[in-house]
Amino acid sequence: MTGNGPAHGPELTATAAAGEAPQSAGVAGSVASTGAPVDEGTPSFWAKLSKSSPLVALILQRLALSVALLFAVSLMIFGGVEALPGDFATTYLGQSATPQAIENIRKDLGLDQPATTRYFKWLGGAIQGDFGNSWASKNSVSEQIGKRLGNSLFLAFFAAIISVPLAVGLGMLAVQYRNRMPDKIINVISLAAISLPEFFVGYLLILFFAVQMGVATFPATVYDSMTIGQRLSAIALPTATLVLVVLAHMMRMTRAAILNVMSSAYVETAELKGLSSLRIIARHAAPNAVAPVINVIALNLAYLVVGVVVVEVVFVYPGMGQYMVDAVTVRDMPVVQACGLIFAAFYIFLNMFADILAIVANPRLRHPR
Amino acid sequence: MPDLLSVRNLKIEATSYPPGEPPKTVTLVEGVNFDVQKGKVLGLIGESGAGKSTIGLTALAYGRGGVRITGGEVKLNGEDLLKLGPAGIRKVRGCKVCYVAQSAAAAFNPAHRLGEQVIEASLKHGVMGRAEAEKRALYLFKVLGLPSPETFGQRYPHQVSGGQLQRAMTAMALCPNPELIVFDEPTTALDVTTQIDVLAAIKHAIEETHTAALYITHDLAVVAQITDDILVLRHGKMVEYGSVKQIIEAPTQDYTRALVNVRGTKREEAPDQSDTLLKVDNITAGYSNGFKVLQNVSLHLPKGQTLAVVGESGSGKSTLARVITGLLPPQEGTISFDGTPLPRALKGRTNDQLRRIQMIYQMADTAMNPRQTVRDIIGRPLTFYYGLRGARKTERVKELLEQIEMGGRFADRYPAELSGGQKQRVAIARALAAQPELILCDEPTSALDPLVAEGILKLLLKLQDETHVSYMFITHDIAIVRAIADSVAVMHRGRLVRFGPKSKVLSPPFDDYTDLLLKSVPEMEIGWLEKVLTTRRMESAGN
Numbered sequence: 082m083t084g085n086g087p088a089h090g091p092e093l094t095a096t097a098a099a100g101e102a103p104q105s106a107g108v109a110g111s112v113a114s115t116g117a118p119v120d121e122g123t124p125s126f127w128a129k130l131s132k133s134s135p136l137v138a139l140i141l142q143r144l145a146l147s148v149a150l151l152f153a154v155s156l157m158i159f160g161g162v163e164a165l166p167g168d169f170a171t172t173y174l175g176q177s178a179t180p181q182a183i184e185n186i187r188k189d190l191g192l193d194q195p196a197t198t199r200y201f202k203w204l205g206g207a208i209q210g211d212f213g214n215s216w217a218s219k220n221s222v223s224e225q226i227g228k229r230l231g232n233s234l235f236l237a238f239f240a241a242i243i244s245v246p247l248a249v250g251l252g253m254l255a256v257q258y259r260n261r262m263p264d265k266i267i268n269v270i271s272l273a274a275i276s277l278p279e280f281f282v283g284y285l286l287i288l289f290f291a292v293q294m295g296v297a298t299f300p301a302t303v304y305d306s307m308t309i310g311q312r313l314s315a316i317a318l319p320t321a322t323l324v325l326v327v328l329a330h331m332m333r334m335t336r337a338a339i340l341n342v343m344s345s346a347y348v349e350t351a352e353l354k355g356l357s358s359l360r361i362i363a364r365h366a367a368p369n370a371v372a373p374v375i376n377v378i379a380l381n382l383a384y385l386v387v388g389v390v391v392v393e394v395v396f397v398y399p400g401m402g403q404y405m406v407d408a409v410t411v412r413d414m415p416v417v418q419a420c421g422l423i424f425a426a427f428y429i430f431l432n433m434f435a436d437i438l439a440i441v442a443n444p445r446l447r448h449p450r
Numbered sequence: 451m452p453d454l455l456s457v458r459n460l461k462i463e464a465t466s467y468p469p470g471e472p473p474k475t476v477t478l479v480e481g482v483n484f485d486v487q488k489g490k491v492l493g494l495i496g497e498s499g500a501g502k503s504t505i506g507l508t509a510l511a512y513g514r515g516g517v518r519i520t521g522g523e524v525k526l527n528g529e530d531l532l533k534l535g536p537a538g539i540r541k542v543r544g545c546k547v548c549y550v551a552q553s554a555a556a557a558f559n560p561a562h563r564l565g566e567q568v569i570e571a572s573l574k575h576g577v578m579g580r581a582e583a584e585k586r587a588l589y590l591f592k593v594l595g596l597p598s599p600e601t602f603g604q605r606y607p608h609q610v611s612g613g614q615l616q617r618a619m620t621a622m623a624l625c626p627n628p629e630l631i632v633f634d635e636p637t638t639a640l641d642v643t644t645q646i647d648v649l650a651a652i653k654h655a656i657e658e659t660h661t662a663a664l665y666i667t668h669d670l671a672v673v674a675q676i677t678d679d680i681l682v683l684r685h686g687k688m689v690e691y692g693s694v695k696q697i698i699e700a701p702t703q704d705y706t707r708a709l710v711n712v713r714g715t716k717r718e719e720a721p722d723q724s725d726t727l728l729k730v731d732n733i734t735a736g737y738s739n740g741f742k743v744l745q746n747v748s749l750h751l752p753k754g755q756t757l758a759v760v761g762e763s764g765s766g767k768s769t770l771a772r773v774i775t776g777l778l779p780p781q782e783g784t785i786s787f788d789g790t791p792l793p794r795a796l797k798g799r800t801n802d803q804l805r806r807i808q809m810i811y812q813m814a815d816t817a818m819n820p821r822q823t824v825r826d827i828i829g830r831p832l833t834f835y836y837g838l839r840g841a842r843k844t845e846r847v848k849e850l851l852e853q854i855e856m857g858g859r860f861a862d863r864y865p866a867e868l869s870g871g872q873k874q875r876v877a878i879a880r881a882l883a884a885q886p887e888l889i890l891c892d893e894p895t896s897a898l899d900p901l902v903a904e905g906i907l908k909l910l911l912k913l914q915d916e917t918h919v920s921y922m923f924i925t926h927d928i929a930i931v932r933a934i935a936d937s938v939a940v941m942h943r944g945r946l947v948r949f950g951p952k953s954k955v956l957s958p959p960f961d962d963y964t965d966l967l968l969k970s971v972p973e974m975e976i977g978w979l980e981k982v983l984t985t986r987r988m989e990s991a992g993n
Contacts, residue, residue, distance in 0.1 A: 346556035353510055354544030354571040368561035444561055444606045 136446050140437050147433040154425040155207070159200050162414050162421075169216050169412045190216060203418065212419035217411050222419045226401065230423065232303060233393075233400035236316050237385040240323035245378055248328050252335025252374075253362055256343065259336075271329035283322045283395040290318060301396035319396040323389065327381040334377040338370035345369075372439035379435030383428045454527065454662050455486040455509060455630055461521030462504055462513070462686070478504055478517065479686040486630065491656060491663045493673035493694070495709070496683035497899035498870075502666045505683070506632045509664060510547050511539045526630070544571035548623035552635040554615035558607035564618050565603020572626040583625065590621040593658055594651040613644035617651050624659055631656075631663045637672060641762035641926060642970040649675060649972075650983055668899060670709050671972035674698050675979035682706050694976060708901060710974060717911060719936045719952045720755050727753040727920050728774070728888055733783035735773045743769040744780075747946045749939050751888070754918040758935035758952075760925055760967070766944040767924045771890045774922070775807060788887070805835045808881035812893040814873035818865045824851070824876050825861040831883040850879040853916075854909060871902035875909065882913065891923045895930065907934055928971045932956065940964050 131138035170186040171178065187193055191202075206213060212222035251271070255264040274282065291299035301315045342348065343366050351365040390402030397403075401420055408416035440446055462479035479501040486492045494502045504517060508524050511531040524531045531542060548571070551557035558567060568590075569583035578586065584603070591599035594617040607615060616636055623631045636652065637645040653676050656663055667673050673680060673694075680697040682689040682705065690703045701707045728751040736742040744766045751757040759767050772778040774785060776796035785792045787806065793799050811817040818827055828847050832838040838846055848858040854875040865873055874894055881889050891910070895903035911934060913919065925931060931938055931952070938955040940948040942963045948955050960968065969982055 346551060346553060347559040349514070350549070350551065350557045351559070352543070353512060353549040354574070355540040355542065356544070356570075356574055357540070360574075364562075365559050369559070445608050448606050448609060 135449055136440065139440050139446065143433050143436050143440070147429050150429050151422075151426060154429070155204055155422055156200075158418055158421040158425070159196075159203065162418055163196055165412070169414060172412050173216075203415075207419070207422060213415040215408075215413055215416050217408075217413045217416075222415050225416075226404070226419055226423065229399060229401045229404045232398065233386060233389065233402065235312070236319055236323070236389065236393075236398065236400060237382070239313075239316060239320045240327070240385050241382055243320065244324040244328050244381070245331065247324070248331035248378075249335050249374065251328075251332045252339065253367070255332070255336045256339045256362060256366075257358065259340065264336075267332065271332050274325040275329035278391075279322055279326045280391050280395050282325055283319070283392055286318050286321055287395075299396070301398045303399065316398070319389075319392050319398055322392055322396075323385055327384060331374075331377050331381055335370070335374050338373040339366050342366040342369045368442070371442040375435045375438045375442070376432075379431045383431045386427045386431075387424045452487075452528075453485040453525075454488045455664075456525045457482060457484050457505075457508065457522065458525075459483065459522035460505065460508060460519070460524070462501065462508070462517060463520045464513075464515070464517045477686065482522075482681075482683070482686075482688055484681050484688075484691060486662050486664065488629070488662055489660045490679070491665055491677040493677035493680040494664060494666045494683060495668065495670055495673050495680060496689075497668055497901065499685070500683040501686040502668075502683055503634050504686075506634055506664050506666045507549070509630060509632050510543050510549060512543070541575065545575040545577060545626050546628055547630045547632065548626065548628040550616075550619050550623045550631060550633045550636050553639055554619040554636075555607065555612055555639075557619060558615060560607055562606075563603065564605055564607060564610070568603060568618065568622040568625055571622070575626060577626045586625055586627075587621060590624050590655070591618075593655050594618075594621055595647065596621075611644075613640055613648055616640060616648050620648075620652055620655060624655055624661065627659070628661060631661055633663055633665045635667050638667065638669070642928075642972075643762060643966055645672075646970045646972075646979070646982065649979060652676065653979065669972065670698070671974045671978075674974060674976055675972060682709070698974060698976060716932070717756075717934055717936075720752070723752045723755065723937060723951060725753045726750045727788055728922070729786045730770075730774065731784045731786070733770070733773055733780045733785070735769060735778055735780040735783075737778075742781075743944050744773065745944050747783075747941075747944075749946065749949050751920055751922060752936070753887070754914065754920055755936040756914065756921040756923055756934050757937050757939060758923045758925060758931040759939045759941060760928065760931050761941035762926060762967075764943070765941040767926075767941055768892055769944075770941070771809065771892055771922065771924060774890060775809060801835065805831075805884045806887045807890065808884050808886040808888070809890045810874070810877050810881050810892065810894045812897055814870070814877040814894075815865070817877055818873065818880075820865050823862050823864055824868075827865075827876060828879050828883050831880060835884050846883070850883055853882065853913065854879045869902075870898050871905060874898065874906055878906075878909065878913070882917070882919075885917075886919060888920045888922065891921055893924055893926070896925065896927065910934070928956075928968060940967065 127138065130141075168183075169190070170183045170192070173186065174182055191199060203213065210223055212226065214220065215222050215225065218225075251267050255267045258264045277285075286297075287299050290297035297318050298315045299318060301319050303312050303315050307315070339362065343362075348361060348365055351361045356365075386401075389400060390406060392398070393400045393402040394406065401423070405417060405420035405424075407413075408420065460479055460482040461477065463475050463477050465473050466476050467473050482501075482505060484492060494506060496502050504514070507514060508519055509526070509531075511519065511524065511534065513519060519532055522532075526542065526546065531539060534542065558564065565584070565587060568587045569580070572578050572583045572586070573580060577583075587603055588599055591602050596602050596614055596617055602610075602614075602618070610618070616639075620631075620633075620636065633652065637648050640648060649672065655661075656676075665673060665677050670680075677694055679691070679693055681691045682697065682703070684705055690697060690701060690706045697706060698710060701710055730747060730749050733744055733747045734742060735744040747766075747770060749757070759770060761767050769778065773780050776792070776794065776799055779794040785794075787803070792803060796804075825844070825847050828850055829838075829843050832843050832846055844861075847861055851858055851860055856872065856875055856879075860868070860872070860876075865876070868876065877894070878889075894910075895906050898906065907930065910921065910923075914921065921934075923930070923934065935952045937950060938948070938952050939946055940955065940963070947961060947963050955964070956968070969985075972978065
């Protein structure tokens with residue numbers, strides 16, 4: 082019943098995190114020498130820190146790694162966009178444009194400068210929040226993204242505050258009734274939801290709630306002039322779609338992580354103390370299942386921000402995803418680069434927070450010997 | 451006196467799911483009867499699979515995994531626990547009957563402080579208020595001899611040692627003032643020098659609180675120190691039930707007699723120890739974090755003889771074996787084999803050098819590929835070192851199986867189809883297949899039941915007589931050292947404390963550590979524990 086759960090997830094995580102402690106000196110040291118030069122003269126600083134407070138050392142290491150990773154991603158985005166075939170000037174002016182006209186536009190946009198110069202110029206601006214001007218509309222990219230990002234986050238936020246508690250709660254419920262009817266029902270429904278592509282789920286919801294029953298708003302386009310109530314009603318369907326899509330993954334992971342912990346000796350101890358099963362799950366199992374669950378939640382949150390392109394297109398919702406897709410079709414490179422970098426940043430930093438939370442949740446690191 | 455716990459006609463079953471077959475119901479325990487009076491201790495003893503733990507847990511009406519109690523009665527103060535519903539049994543668990551697990555390290559929740567876990571059951575059952583429970587926990591920490599009892603409860607499980615955790619677990623069981631405690635091998639996972647402290651603490655605590663107990667162990671010498679009665683079990687059935695005195699001094703059953711006299715193997719040390727095979731010179735080794743596991747270790751091993759390396763966990767015994775095999779290149783020092791220095795790392799050694807040193811591990815289970823048959827496992831070194839194939843290989847595998855007293859019919863079995871002792875025999879055959887001159891044995895018997903372990907030791911000695919192979923035998927068990935060694939190395943915290951022929955090392959004058967180690971080994975003698983504790987007290991008073 083309990084013996085054949087999945088592999089020792091949480092335990093492995095715990096030992097891996099603990100095992101990294103001694104190495105953090107080396108990794109962080111190398112980051113320091115390539116990225117920001119901190120304390121070059123005292124190599125033992127990291128060794129000392131990771132010994133006295135491994136928690137701080139590990140968190141600093143994660144921060145440094147995330148920043149380094151973001152720089153690497155910016156390089157890849159820029160390189161990738163450079164490598165794209167085709168050219169804004171030719172697309173913009175058409176096939177019959179004179180070489181002189183193309184040359185002028187290239188000069189206007191600064192495309193005649195070498196790639197490295199343009200990269201550092203772009204990066205310098207990006208760090209200060211200035212992503213340059215859109216080639217197509219000549220407007221400031223930052224300004225436009227600001228509005229679109231706000232919309233995307235608005236949608237993601239509501240999807241998250243519904244799906245995360247729901248997923249964790251359903252996961253615990255499934256453990257409580259494991260292999261019985263409620264568990265099976267939860268499993269089947271969530272599996273069905275994750276198996277259908279999100280555009281299909283979206284169309285189904287539109288068909289039932291907007292077309293047949295007429296209770297929901299469609300399309301989900303929001304305007305500046307809308308009140309908060311109108312906005313909420315507009316995003317009801319896309320939010321529901323997103324919740325259905327991300328729910329199953331988080332729910333199943335919560336169930337698996339807690340079940341894995343439920344087969345451990347300390348849960349048996351709790352059972353032999355005569356505690357109620359609810360207390361056993363909430364107090365003895367859940368705290369030890371936090372690390373893997375947090376990771377899945379972070380992945381899904383990142384998906385909510387980054388992966389909603391399809392949902393935004395289906396519901397005609399003016400978010401980041403749609404903006405980026407539009408920019409790619411007209412080769413509006415500053416917009417593509419900016420969107421790419423912002424998506425990457427969300428992804429990296431959400432995962433970093435998950436890592437840090439998982440580290441903080443580990444009593445071995447929080448309370449070193 | 452009325453019985454506190456009375457078990458009658460106990461029957462316990464489990465359902466097993468063999469792959470490809472319909473589920474089977476297996477009877478684990480049948481026809482077991484025993485009684486425990488108030489304030490008395492009953493020892494349950496037997497080898498693994500005897501149903502000791504399963505029977506112990508019935509006192510809490512608990513079945514581990516798919517185990518079900520299907521018959522008989524378990525009466526606590528006249529009330530049948532098996533007839534109580536889930537809510538009723540919850541009131542008994544952790545309140546009237548408590549449990550101390552074998553591995554306290556796994557049984558404590560890593561996410562909560564020890565103190566909270568110790569008093570949790572008392573609070574939840576409403577036995578006492580928080581202030582009172584904390585006071586009692588403090589009292590118990592003191593009784594059990596835990597260091598700085600005032601702050602002990604604020605620590606997390608990973609912050610204290612294994613022996614301390616085992617004592618904390620005992621405190622956790624004693625806290626709600628239960629009528630009965632089930633101790634499930636509470637000292638088996640501990641070093642001998644720690645075991646004696648924990649045993650003394652448990653005994654003292656039981657006497658102080660007048661709690662009754664079921665004490666489960668496979669070590670008759672341990673149970674003789676702590677219990678009033680003993681129940682000997684085998685294959686889920688009762689073998690013998692009587693007072694400690696009767697069981698130890700006048701056992702009536704053959705099986706009990708075998709358990710009492712288990713340490714029958716004895717070898718005289720070889721008189722001439724001059725023909726050196728392995729010479730370890732001034733080895734210092736450690737891991738990348740700078741911690742030195744071995745410091746300046748020098749020893750040597752004569753041809754065809756056995757060197758026992760003895761010490762507690764963490765003393766560097768296994769690391770020494772890793773250094774000799776080349777798995778862990780030493781930071782300093784040299785190793786020479788048969789007069790020629792060995793390259794430090796595994797990579798630098800020739801196939802022939804590798805062939806001449808083989809290894810046997812503690813867990814034969816994990817040292818063999820579960821998807822290979824015995825033929826493949828033993829045949830691999832034959833092909834690798836000697837290029838044997840086909841009929842010649844089959845013939846040789848059969849020969850080796852005969853040599854380890856198993857016979858050719860085992861060749862097509864998988865490791866999962868073998869018992870623990872048989873697996874270890876196959877591991878020995880695999881080592882022998884290379885025809886080595888030295889076999890490093892890393893605690894090959896410590897995971898086995900005493901009678902099975904005895905068989906392995908006898909086999910090893912027989913093979914030594916036949917093939918003149920040398921053994922470096924790593925163990926924490928002094929009795930094994932006495933039985934099979936020619937020379938002995940005592941290790942403590944990475945240093946060699948004592949080294950020489952067995953007769954010299956194991957006879958006085960001792961250094962402090964060897965003395966402690968030798969005195970900590972339980973002897974099959976009633977009152978041994980008191981005697982040791984009294985001597986200790988006198989010694990510390992004398993200092």
